[in-house]
Amino acid sequence: xxxxxxxxRHLVRRRGQEARLRCSPMKGHSHVYWYRQLPEEGLKxxxxxxKENIIDESGMPKERFSAEFPKExxxxxxxxxVVRGDSAAYFCASSPPGSANTGELFFGExxxxxxx
Amino acid sequence: xxxxxxxxxxxxxxxxxxxxLRCNYSYGATPYLFWYVQSPGxxxxxxxxxxxxxxxxxxIKGFEAEFKRSQSxxxxxxxxxxxxxxxxxxxxxxxxNFGNEKLTFGTGTRLTIIP
Numbered sequence: 001x002x003x004x005x006x007x008x009r010h011l012v013r014r015r016g017q018e019a020r021l022r023c024s025p026m027k028g029h030s031h032v033y034w035y036r037q038l039p040e041e042g043l044k045x046x047x048x049x050x051k052e053n054i055i056d057e058s059g060m061p062k063e064r065f066s067a068e069f070p071k072e073x074x075x076x077x078x079x080x081x082v083v084r085g086d087s088a089a090y091f092c093a094s095s096p097p098g099s100a101n102t103g104e105l106f107f108g109e110x111x112x113x114x115x116x
Numbered sequence: 117x118x119x120x121x122x123x124x125x126x127x128x129x130x131x132x133x134x135x136x137l138r139c140n141y142s143y144g145a146t147p148y149l150f151w152y153v154q155s156p157g158x159x160x161x162x163x164x165x166x167x168x169x170x171x172x173x174x175x176i177k178g179f180e181a182e183f184k185r186s187q188s189x190x191x192x193x194x195x196x197x198x199x200x201x202x203x204x205x206x207x208x209x210x211x212x213n214f215g216n217e218k219l220t221f222g223t224g225t226r227l228t229i230i231p
Binding site for chain 1: 120148150152157158159160161162165167206210217218219220221222223224
């Protein structure tokens, strides 16, 4: 059973460009979470999604950031008009629905965004 | 709002020595508590978790942690560290109900092992 898959693992963008980060949850998982890790800091919650629904986006910056988890395909974290301060590691995590849920999050290996 | 404090940014121990990493949390209800480990350039791996019951929990790789409600602590311990334990360790707290496993993480403790 494949784990949480994130791509790209590394992404370099120039200021003003767009960054798209993709996350495929573990098989059978319908809950997806995005976290951001700034250098020398812990992980900060950004957004929690279920299929076609944003459940909690309290950690998302108000502008330039958006996330989706369509019915088909991976979850996408999109950052428009990137700035240097967006340089970070972005981690995706997933968990199963309902009775299969143990409260544990399963993390991918992260996508490291560098903004030049 | 929930919060997690890991007071030690960096700890160095000798291989074979014992280890204790501190974690204090702030939460208004019964917390769910986790310890994750992150190797350089990698994602996070769950070491152990506490939901309820026995306050001393055993995890993978020989780690254990003890939940002390009176001290709002969930310290991680290992009796004898190995060089492969060098990594970043994160304590996290979650809500005490399922349906949104949003976790709040501490800032991490970097563990260095010396021969």
